[in-house]
Amino acid sequence: QPLKYKYDSIYKWTWTYNRSPQVLQLISKKRSLSTAAAVLLRGAEKLSKSVAENMENRRQRDFNSELLRLRSQWKLRKVGDKILGDLSYRSAGSLFPHHGTFEVIKNTDIDLDKKVPEDYCPLNVQIPSDLEGSAYIKVSIQKQAPDIGDLGTISLFRRQPKSKAGAQPWHVKLEAAQNVLLCKEIFAQLSREAVQIKSQIPHIVVKNQIISQPFPGLQLSISLCHSSGEKKSQRAAPEKPKADDHLYVLEHNLHQMIREFHKQQLSSVLMPHPATAPFGHKRLRLAGPQAYTKAQISSVQQGQGLLEKIIKQAxxxxxxxxxxxxxxxxxxxxxxxxxxxxxxxxxxxxxxxxxxxxxxxxxxxxxxxxxxxxxxxxxxxxxxxxxxxxxxxxxxxxxxxxxxxxxxxxxxxxxxxxxxxxxxxxxxxxxxxxxxxxxxxxxxxxxxxxxxxxxxxxxxxxxxxxxxxxxxxxxxxxxxxxxQKGDVVLDSxxxxxxxxxxxxxxxxxxxxxxxxxxxxxxxxxxxxx
Amino acid sequence: MEAPPVTVMPVTGGTINMMEYLLQGSVLDQALDSLLHRLRGLCDNMEPETFTDHELVYLLKGQQGNPFILRARRSLSHPTAPWHLRYLGQPEVGDKSRHALVRNCVDVATSHSLPEFLNEMGFRMDHEFVANGHIFRKGAMKVVVTKLSRILVPGNTENIERLSLSYLVELSVLAPAGQDTVSEDMRSFAEQLKPLVHLEKIDPSKQRH
Incomplete structure (x- = not known):
């Protein structure tokens, strides 16, 4: 150690020693300040923690309130640690076998430091992948039959319906998925009927299209158009804008008819009386005791299918x-x-x-x-x-x-x-x-x-x-x-x-x-x- | 007057041989409300419905063998509804692993003159009772929660006395023979009703003695 430093320290020591009262004061002041600062810091830390906690709580509360809102409009149940919902029309009388289950996801791990996006919602829903996107049933009447090769390739899409202002994103998503499900049900029902019904000119079902001939030289085409995800915007763009021969009235009627069908399903499942009697059509049970005629029975069973009705309407x-x-x-x-x-x-x-x-x-x-x-x-x-x-x-x-x-x-x-x-x-x-x-x-x-x-x-x-x-x-x-000349009748x-x-x-x-x-x-x- | 010979032919209802899959259990009166609450949650969301039925059990005795039993039931709450005539066969023996009791079943809706008709045929009424309670539905499954009451004066359904302090719970499905997936569904449904009620496969022929 160089000598100079040695003396330096001695000098310092003597200096402090000599001025001890002030030094002590200073030290004590410094210490008390630092403790005060520590108290303040600890307080600040606690405060910020509690703020963060509050935020967390609020988000939790937001999630819960959103969940409550979701529950008021959709059917939910808890399975294990998941919350599952039902978007199918089963409770309304649908017999479509699709399970139609969606999962409720908590969407709370968002970075607090960054700006919260406008459309942020603490609750998200996961819908089945086959119900994503948008769908509709296209009904059209064409003059001449297209090539068989063209069948089943209809992929026309409309723009996404604009969401209503103020509607929750999950609600929009669920409604869209429900619509896809309903369209699928309609199409499944129609294609089932198309295969079952015997007609002079058989109905053709190819992929997503059903073709029927209501009048000679004329064809009715019903197709399920389903766009899934984002791909559609690119695919639809190069297509030439064709004349829109879509019959909106028939599409609407199809929706109406499937709802009527649902309602009929619901109303027909009345509880039997007496209780041991089997489930089934109430009027059909009366057929035996009241000796119905063949015509009366067939009037009970008159089940004109969706396809027959829509063909008639078309x-x-x-x-x-x-x-x-x-x-x-x-x-x-x-x-x-x-x-x-x-x-x-x-x-x-x-x-x-x-x-x-x-x-x-x-x-x-x-x-x-x-x-x-x-x-x-x-x-x-x-x-x-x-x-x-x-x-x-x-x-x-x-x-x-x-x-x-x-x-x-x-x-x-x-x-x-x-x-x-x-x-x-x-x-x-x-x-x-x-x-x-x-x-x-x-x-x-x-x-x-x-x-x-x-x-x-x-x-x-x-x-x-x-x-x-x-x-x-x-x-x-x-x-x-x-x-005048040669006329024999000359008398006036x-x-x-x-x-x-x-x-x-x-x-x-x-x-x-x-x-x-x-x-x-x-x-x-x-x-x- | 001699009773006609009892048929030994198997009884079937038309072309499709329907079987009844059955599980039974019982709850005490005190537990009824919680069971109904649970059933309302589990079953199809329809308005819960009650019923009051009057059942008459008719026997046709032959020279030998077991008597032939038919059950005639009418609804007291819906007097215009047709009567219900039911034949229930012996429980099927066989597959022990099957979860439900399976028996042959023929259901016929009849007119209101059924008792007279059965009497004319030689059937004699063995016993009658009044059953009232609640009926639920889940898909093809029917859940009936019944209070059984004895009829004190024959034919008078007003004057009744309850048989016990408990309700009979029956879970049944009507299905064509050989559909064993049905009993699987019934078992899982019965699981969900535990411990409110234990639905089991009870053989009525063994209980009698």
Whole structure:
């Protein structure tokens, strides 16, 4: 040790020793300060610990309150150290074998130092992997059959439904999973029925698609579209946006029907009385004692499946839309006479009606002869005339079109008849179905003959759906020039005999429509008073 | 009048031979509430239902052998419901490892003239009793908690006296023959009712003597 340090320490010692009172004071002060600081530090430590504990407690409490909220809406049970929930529709009457169990997970190990994310929730749910994502049932009607190779590859997805504001993330997740489960149940039920039901054209079930032929050349396709996880956004993007032929009404009805089916299941499991009697349909137990007939028993057992119902509905929807299209296309193609359709707002799933009026523009008040009520059913259309006659048309488009064409042609002749009354002309003959002349390919031609008020002139109209109209005017004998020569009946008293007919060049007539032209013609042939 | 010969043919109900799988036990009256509470938790969530039934047991005695027994039951709480005629066969011997008693069972719903009909056929009523209690359901399983009462005046179901201070608990399933998974389900359900009630396989033929 160098000498200098040695002396240094001695010097220090002597220095401290000499100034001992102050030094002692200082030391004691320092010590007391440090103890005070230690107390403060310990206090601070305790405080921060308790704050952390509080946070922990609060999160625990948050979890518990979330759990309580979850319990108020979902069925939960405790198995071992896990909390399991049930998202299946079993308690609502579903018979779908999927267990539909979800697990409640405590999500409390979040780093406190970092900022807590906005959507943080202390409770999380783990749903079965096959119920993840979103799903829906796509129902569509297509014209031509696609290649068999295309079947079962439908993978169209809609956007995820936007979550309601304020809903818990677990709730959104569970509801989505429940929807997937319900869609799966519907599809499973439909495909089971598709295989079981015997139909003339067998239903095809390929992967996630069921194909049925409601009408020839037409196919109903029901497919289960299920997107699981995140992959779908990339896969769906390159696909061309196709025309959306999805029938939302049928999708909705499918959901409604499966719920009805559930409800029926629930209500049919009544407790038996007396208690020893077996479970089962209550009315079926009455069948023996009350000697039901075969018809009564089958009415109890009437179990029209989901698929049969949806096919019927699809048929109806298709028939309705095609009827609308037929009427619309006729209305736009043919200007004279006019055709109007009044659709009723309230329809049944299997039946709807439309009122069809055929009128002439400007003469709506006097020409109201054709009013048809079309009741569109599942397989056919019943047409009720104003006078109560009923015509039944099949689902073929051509039948309805031909029928309407023939009605329109009849309307013209009816209009002439009614116009004649207004104009003071006399109807000499009228026939809806003329047996003479060329044969029409659609319906029959109709004809009317009217005479002018003083009987000098007569107008004869023949109108056919295909051949169109032909108008002839008969002149009084004395006005016809060709007959003057060589005519044997020269006496003036014969001048009122009818003369020959001459055809009117109808297309060259002035007037915006048939009835107006007819009015002009009648006016021209009526002598001025 | 001589009784007609009793058939020795096995009794079956139609094309499907149904078997009753049965476990029985009993609870004291005091323990009833806790048992019902437990059952409400375990069974399908339906409104708990009570029943009051009147059962008549008919015998047809032949020249030899055991008499032929039929049970006719009607619901006193639902007078319009059909009567229930039931034939129960002898318990199946055989598989000792099976957890439930298995016996042949034929259920028929009948009209209200069943007693007269049975009398005409030569059956004679052996005994009658009133059973009231609670009925539960879990899937195909039926749980019946019954209080049995003796009828003091024959035919009068109002005038009754309870047989004991306990309730009979029966867990039963109707299933086609040979479905032994049923008894497995029943056993696990019975496990969940312990220690409130011990449901066991009780052979009625051995109890009689």
């Amino acid at each position: 048929k109806h929807i298709f028939l309705r839309s095609r009827t609308a299209r037929t009427i619309d296309s006729l209305a736009s193609r043919i200007e004279d006479p006019q055709i109007q359709a009044h659709w009723s707002n309230i329809n049944d799933v299997y039946e709807s009606s439309v009122k069809v009026l055929i009128t002439s523009q400007g003469y709506e008040q006097i020409c109201k002869s054709i009013q048809l009520q079309l009741n569109i059913g599942v397989e056919q259309i019943r047409v009720v005339h104003r006078d109560g006659r009923v015509v039944t048309l099949s689902h073929q488009e051509q039948e309805l079109q031909d029928f309407l064409l023939s009605q329109m042609s009849q309307h013209q002749v009816h209009a002439v008849q009614q116009l004649a009354k207004v104009m003071g002309w006399h109807v000499l003959s009228f026939s809806n179905h003329v047996g003479l002349g060329s044969i029409e390919s659609v319906g029959n031609a109709s004809a009317v003959t009217v005479a002018s008020p003083n009987g000098d002139y007569a107008i004869s109209v023949r109108n056919g759906p295909e051949s169109g109209c032909k108008v002839l005017v008969q002149f009084p004998r004395n006005q016809s020039k060709e007959l 008293k014969w001048s009122h005999l009818r003369g020959p007919y001459r055809e009117v060049h109808w297309s060259k007539m002035e007037g915006r429509n048939f009835v107006y032209k007819m009015e002009l013609l009648m006016a021209a042939l009526t002598p001025a008073p």
